[in-house]
Amino acid sequence: xxxxxxxxxxxxxxxxAPVELRCNxxxxxxxxxxxxxxxxxxGLQLLLKYLSGSTLVESINGFEAEFNKSQTSxxxxxxxxxxxxxxxxxxxxxxxxxxxxxxxxxxxxxxxxTINP
Amino acid sequence: DTAVSQTPKYLVxxxxxxxxxxxxxxxxxxxxxxxxxxxxxFLKIMFSYNNKELIINETVPNRFSPKSPxxxxxxxxxxxxxxxxxxxxFCASSQGLAGADTQYFGPGTRLTVL
Numbered sequence: 053x054x055x056x057x058x059x060x061x062x063x064x065x066x067x068x069a070p071v072e073l074r075c076n077x078x079x080x081x082x083x084x085x086x087x088x089x090x091x092x093x094x095g096l097q098l099l100l101k102y103l104s105g106s107t108l109v110e111s112i113n114g115f116e117a118e119f120n121k122s123q124t125s126x127x128x129x130x131x132x133x134x135x136x137x138x139x140x141x142x143x144x145x146x147x148x149x150x151x152x153x154x155x156x157x158x159x160x161x162x163x164x165x166t167i168n169p
Numbered sequence: 170d171t172a173v174s175q176t177p178k179y180l181v182x183x184x185x186x187x188x189x190x191x192x193x194x195x196x197x198x199x200x201x202x203x204x205x206x207x208x209x210x211f212l213k214i215m216f217s218y219n220n221k222e223l224i225i226n227e228t229v230p231n232r233f234s235p236k237s238p239x240x241x242x243x244x245x246x247x248x249x250x251x252x253x254x255x256x257x258x259f260c261a262s263s264q265g266l267a268g269a270d271t272q273y274f275g276p277g278t279r280l281t282v283l
Contacts, residue, residue, distance in 0.1 A: 084268045084269050086271075088274075090210075094276060094277075095173070095259055095261075095274035095275050095276045095277050096212075096259070096261075096272075096274040097274070098271045098272070098273075101269075101271065103269045140210055142212065146268030146269070147268070148268075151224050151225075154200075154217060154219065154224040154225050154266045155266060155267060155268035155270075156202075156214050156217065156225055157214065157272060159211070159212040159213070161209075161210070161211055162210045162211070162212070164210075
């Protein structure tokens with residue numbers, strides 16, 4: 053079975069500091085991995101995803117994540133955060149979940165990133 | 170234009186009542202989902218429909234009944250509401266069934282059962 057563990061429930065950092073949000077997954081097969089972001093009182097938005105190929109994936113707002121198969125990790129990083137990055141971040145893995153070969157997302161517990169001025 | 174919309178945004182009701190949440194997507198997607206996010210922000214899938222057919226049905230009380238009148242709509246009806254049903258319910262859609270497909274989420278419906 054595939055599951056996702058986000059190692060930190062809360063991460064406070066100062067503005068312009070670097071940040072890493074950790075995510076580990078368990079799977080015995082190839083996986084698709086995702087990071088979603090949830091801003092306050094909003095739905096989730098895709099930040100980036102790993103499907104195959106280059107292990108480093110980037111988003112348009114400066115975040116990046118590296119797929120590490122040997123460590124079964126998909127940590128999210130940003131070299132310099134802004135106040136506007138304050139949000140809840142969810143790591144997710146896609147797994148088979150129903151009929152017709154349906155895939156479903158299994159989410160981690162979420163990490164609350166708080167940026168302090 | 171909102172890609173995935175839900176109504177209502179807030180729903181406050183008494184235990185034992187029956188309520189519905191509506192979801193619509195204008196992305197032309199084939200697959201739609203309902204998720205429940207509890208008070209600790211944990212997000213779990215409840216149901217998924219593909220071309221109006223139920224394809225994922227997690228362990229959810231049968232008081233919850235999804236209905237998909239067409240590909241663009243997926244509604245959630247809840248009978249005999251209980252305190253534990255209080256949560257934020259998110260609708261989502263994706264192009265198809267593939268694990269690589271991005272899911273697009275609605276803004277959520279905050280349900281409070283008193």
